[in-house]
Amino acid sequence: MKQFLISLIFIYANIIYSQSDYQCGMPPNYQETYQPGYQVNYPQIGGQFAPAKTLNGAYLRIFCVFAQFQGDNKDPNDPNWPVNQMPVWANSFIGTNINQAPYPINTLSNYFYQMSNGTNHIIGYIHPTLITVNAPSTQYYGTSNRTVLQQIDATVNFTYFDQWSMPGTYQQTPNQQDNYVDAIYIIWRNIDYDTWGGIANLGLTYPNNPYITNDGARIADRIPTISMTLDIGGKSDYTFQNKLGLLAHEYGHYLFGAGHNFELAACSGTAQRGLGLMPAWAGSLAMNPHEKFLLGYTTYTDVFYDTPKTLADYQTSHIS
Numbered sequence: 001m002k003q004f005l006i007s008l009i010f011i012y013a014n015i016i017y018s019q020s021d022y023q024c025g026m027p028p029n030y031q032e033t034y035q036p037g038y039q040v041n042y043p044q045i046g047g048q049f050a051p052a053k054t055l056n057g058a059y060l061r062i063f064c065v066f067a068q069f070q071g072d073n074k075d076p077n078d079p080n081w082p083v084n085q086m087p088v089w090a091n092s093f094i095g096t097n098i099n100q101a102p103y104p105i106n107t108l109s110n111y112f113y114q115m116s117n118g119t120n121h122i123i124g125y126i127h128p129t130l131i132t133v134n135a136p137s138t139q140y141y142g143t144s145n146r147t148v149l150q151q152i153d154a155t156v157n158f159t160y161f162d163q164w165s166m167p168g169t170y171q172q173t174p175n176q177q178d179n180y181v182d183a184i185y186i187i188w189r190n191i192d193y194d195t196w197g198g199i200a201n202l203g204l205t206y207p208n209n210p211y212i213t214n215d216g217a218r219i220a221d222r223i224p225t226i227s228m229t230l231d232i233g234g235k236s237d238y239t240f241q242n243k244l245g246l247l248a249h250e251y252g253h254y255l256f257g258a259g260h261n262f263e264l265a266a267c268s269g270t271a272q273r274g275l276g277l278m279p280a281w282a283g284s285l286a287m288n289p290h291e292k293f294l295l296g297y298t299t300y301t302d303v304f305y306d307t308p309k310t311l312a313d314y315q316t317s318h319i320s
Contacts, residue, residue, distance in 0.1 A: 044170050045296045049223050050183075050254035051164070051172040052120060052295040058174035059098045059121035060182055062226070062251075063161045066090060066130050067148050068189035069137040074233060081189055081238035086130050089240040093247075094124035106241065111248055115287050116297050122251070124185075125161070127152060137192040141229055142203025142221070144193075145186050149211050149219060158217035166224040180210070181219045183226035185247070190233040197234045198246045200253035202227040226254045245277070245285045252277050255295060 046052050054060055066086055073083065081087035095101075095109030098121050103109035112122045131148050158181050165176035186202065204211055204221035211219040219225050228250040232238055260280040276288030292298040303309045 045294065046170050047172065047255040047295060048169050048257050049166065050226050050251070051174070052255055052297075053116060054121045054174065055119065057098070059123055060164065060226075061161060062094065062122065062124045062183040062185055063127070063156075063158075063181060064094065064124045064185045064187065065127040065148060065152060066187050066189070067144075068130060068132055069144075069191075070132050070134045072137065072190050074190050075236050075238065078233075078236075078238045080240075081232065083189070084130070084132075087189075087232070087238060087240070091126055093240045093244075094122075094126075096123055096125065098123060106244070108244065108247055108251075111244065111285075112251075115292065116295070119297070127156070137190060139193065140203065141191055141193040141199075142205055142208075144188075144191065145202045145229060146204060146208055146211060148186055149213075153214050156213075157215055158213040158219070159215050162217055178224060179216070179218055180224045181213075181217050183228075183251075184219060185228050185230060187230045187232060189238075191229070191231045195234075196231065197243075198228065198230045198250040200228050200250045200258070202229055223254075226251065248285070249277055252291075256291065 051058075051060060068083065076083040080089065092104070092107070094107055095103040100109070100123075101121060102113050102118065108124070109122055112120045131151050133144055133147050133151075135144060135147065159177070161181045161183070162177045162179065163175060164182045165171075165173045165178040166180075166182070167178065184202070201222035202211075202219070204219075204227075209221045210225070213219065219227065221227060228247075230243070230247060230250065232243055235242075237243075256278055260278055275284050275286075276291050277285065278291060287295075287297070289298060289300065293300055301309065301311065
């Protein structure tokens with residue numbers, strides 16, 4: 001008797017933004033293997049390279065730094081991110097303390113808290129000053145990111161951002177140091193190296209990968225550091241609301257892997273557009289049922305074609 005996995009479509013009620021205008025530059029490394037058809041060959045439940053759940057008072061803190069190029073004259077008077085200034089939303093886009101849970105609406109922390117049914121606490125530290133890089137905005141982004149790290153190195157104790165040991169796939173232990181910074185966003189006002197809006201690495205290359213800080217902490221290009229580079233002004237829209245999906249998507253690569261379109265890849269063997277957080281483009285903000293199932297945030301019900309079944313909203317019922 002044939003059976004199907006039924007998925008309900010849901011729009012995240014508090015934040016209804018799309019990442020449809022932005023492309024992710026993440027190459028297909030660490031790609032999972034799927035079996036086409038309704039049966040899905042999921043390798044394991046949980047976060048691959050980042051914790052899907054932070055329990056018993058644990059949390060993951062992201063070091064966040066904003067940067068621009070000295071010659072950036074694109075949209076200089078944009079009210080959301082004027083040139084030579086921090087964006088107006090710099091200190092409000094992510095929670096800074098676990099005691100803020102469930103975190104203010106329209107923040108990255110609230111997003112992951114809601115998607116995880118309150119089991120994943122992601123907070124941030126905001127570097128207080130804008131970093132200006134005297135270089136062409138078209139230079140290799142890894143070189144630009146390394147320059148940012150060099151400029152802030154003397155004023156930051158990076159060992160403070162090493163609270164997790166993440167030695168391998170599906171291996172994340174809180175309150176243990178591994179000498180690697182846990183997570184970092186380098187958020188550019190405009191970066192013109194490529195056409196992507198974000199990429200889940202820093203572009204660091206040998207012999208500068210990992211970057212070793214003055215206090216001996218290491219920042220890896222990707223894994224075990226959760227490293228992300230963002231281009232905020234790529235479409236001349238500098239609002240945080242427009243970029244929330246992009247910020248969440250790049251972090252999602254450490255939860256799911258480097259591929260895209262997990263629902264379509266699982267259900268039809270192709271990787272094109274689809275609903276969910278992880279399509280390469282034209283996705284939605286809310287995680288789809290397959291994505292939530294992969295992280296252990298929902299269960300699913302097998303429905304046979306000749307058996308009527310009514311399903312509740314999967315985001316609130318946690319059943320799909």
